[in-house]
Amino acid sequence: MPVLTPSTVDEVLTHLGEHPESLVLSGGTDVMVEINMAHRKAPDDVVALRGVEELRAWSRHPSSAGGAGTVTIGAGLPYAEMEHGELAELFPALAQAARTVGSPQIRAAGTLGGNLGTCSPAGDGLPVLYALDAVVHLRSVHGRRDVPVADFMTGVKRNVLDAGELITGVTMPIRAGWQGYSKVGVRNAMVIATVSVCLAMDRDEGAVSLALGAVGTTILRCPDAENWLAGELDLTTAHLDISDAVASEFGRRAAATAAPIDDHRSTAAYRGHAVSVLASRLLRRAAA
Ligand SMILES: Cc1cc2nc3c(=O)[nH]c(=O)nc-3n(C[C@H](O)[C@H](O)[C@H](O)COP(=O)(O)OP(=O)(O)OC[C@H]3O[C@@H](n4cnc5c(N)ncnc54)[C@H](O)[C@@H]3O)c2cc1C
Incomplete structure (x- = not known):
């Protein structure tokens, strides 16, 4: 050709x-x-x-x-x-x-x-x-x-x-503030995501954005978790103090936004759980 x-x-x-x-x-x-x-x-x-x-x-x-x-x-x-x-x-x-x-x-x-x-x-x-x-x-x-x-x-x-x-x-x-990406798959390398999560802080706006991959027909943003966190904490500061309760509620709200399915890579239940773990973990990393 x-x-x-x-x-x-x-x-x-x-x-x-x-x-x-x-x-x-x-x-x-x-x-x-x-x-x-x-x-x-x-x-x-x-x-x-x-x-x-x-x-x-x-x-x-x-x-x-x-x-x-x-x-x-x-x-x-x-x-x-x-x-x-x-x-x-x-x-x-x-x-x-x-x-x-x-x-x-x-x-x-x-x-x-x-x-x-x-x-x-x-x-x-x-x-x-x-x-x-x-x-x-x-x-x-x-x-x-x-x-x-x-x-x-x-x-x-x-x-x-x-x-x-x-x-x-x-x-x-270009945003001021911590940002990170995390994914889980069936092994540690050379793997398509079973679930992926990106969290980005925006200190100037006092906001956070959270996006989920592989748990919907498109990538999903999580307005509920984002708005809830901005109401709970002052996100304009560089020194975030994240309690276990805040981290897990943030993860729970993220998981509630996900629309995962069972397929050859994973189950909907595991994917929902993984969203919650990764979102909480990224938030803790942002504070650390
Ligand atoms: C072994 C292997 C492992 C992989 N692992 C991952 C992984 O871990 N994560 C992941 O996300 N992906 C993975 N992929 C998939 C792939 O590498 C990515 O999706 C990559 O971003 C594709 O980019 P490309 O430039 O090679 O696209 P191409 O194969 O060249 O194109 C893909 C599609 O996009 C169109 N396209 C490309 N460029 C343009 C343009 N400028 N304008 C309009 N249309 C365009 C093409 O026509 C085609 O339809 C993997 C693939 C392989 C083979």
């Missing part, structure tokens, strides 16, 4: 405009498995993104309102680049999530664009994007649109991406 290897986003968009059914290939760590397992028809042609440098970059933007600003991460930046360095310091939860993806080989190739393209509720990047209120940038020959990640994902492996549309990146605010 023909494989186009463009070096600019404009070349990609022009090709997708003429051939909207082309397969967009980023790291290939989802799509090649689907083709090899015959879960997806081999495409007539492929647009490989790896040579498009602007998709493999990230940039920091100052805020006009005096906040810490935002960061835009290109859709083609591999996880390996998120694990360490300045990006990991700005978004520790993203770094933690990236470190749990597959193996070093998968992290050298796999990308957030691919995680969003596949939109599995177990995708490790997605709870972080939800907790940090990321905006997904889409482009096509017809224009651009910016979609809040919560509106981008519409169901299991479903999203609002139109044929011929490219995810160019995501933008997230």
Whole structure:
């Protein structure tokens, strides 16, 4: 099959405009498995993104309102680049999530664009994007649109991406406050999440955000647990004092938001329990 290897986003968009059914290939760590397992028809042609440098970059933007600003991460930046360095310091939860993806080989190739393209509720990047209120940038020959990640994902492996549309990146605010990611699976490495949880504090707003993966048809935010905690504690302080009662009530409220099912990876009961344990544990870590 023909494989186009463009070096600019404009070349990609022009090709997708003429051939909207082309397969967009980023790291290939989802799509090649689907083709090899015959879960997806081999495409007539492929647009490989790896040579498009602007998709493999990230940039920091100052805020006009005096906040810490935002960061835009290109859709083609591999996880390996998120694990360490300045990006990991700005978004520790993203770094933690990236470190749990597959193996070093998968992290050298796999990308957030691919995680969003596949939109599995177990995708490790997605709870972080939800907790940090990321905006997904889409482009096509017809224009651009910016979609809040919560509106981008519409169901299991479903999203609002139109044929011929490219995810160019995501933008997230830089927040003051602790953040972390935790997942459980059937073993410690090379494992798809049975349950995943991301917690991010926002000291400037006195708020916390909590996002759950693999316990619903999309990633779930937990407004009940978030609002309850903000009413119980002063979240603007760097020194949180979390009692056992507060940690377990926070976990209980998170679990009440989850909508887990029984499947080949786990049971609904175990998943609900794991949400409660991970949410409580992340909150304790935030205090520590
Ligand atoms: C052994 C193994 C272990 C894995 N472990 C994990 C894990 O622990 N956690 C996890 O979350 N995932 C895991 N995965 C799945 C996969 O690595 C991730 O989902 C990864 O983020 C996919 O990124 P990619 O760049 O390889 O996507 P690709 O396979 O290239 O693409 C995936 C989908 O997204 C579309 N797409 C890609 N980029 C764009 C774009 N810029 N615009 C529009 N559409 C686009 C593609 O057309 C395709 O439909 C694993 C996979 C393997 C093979």
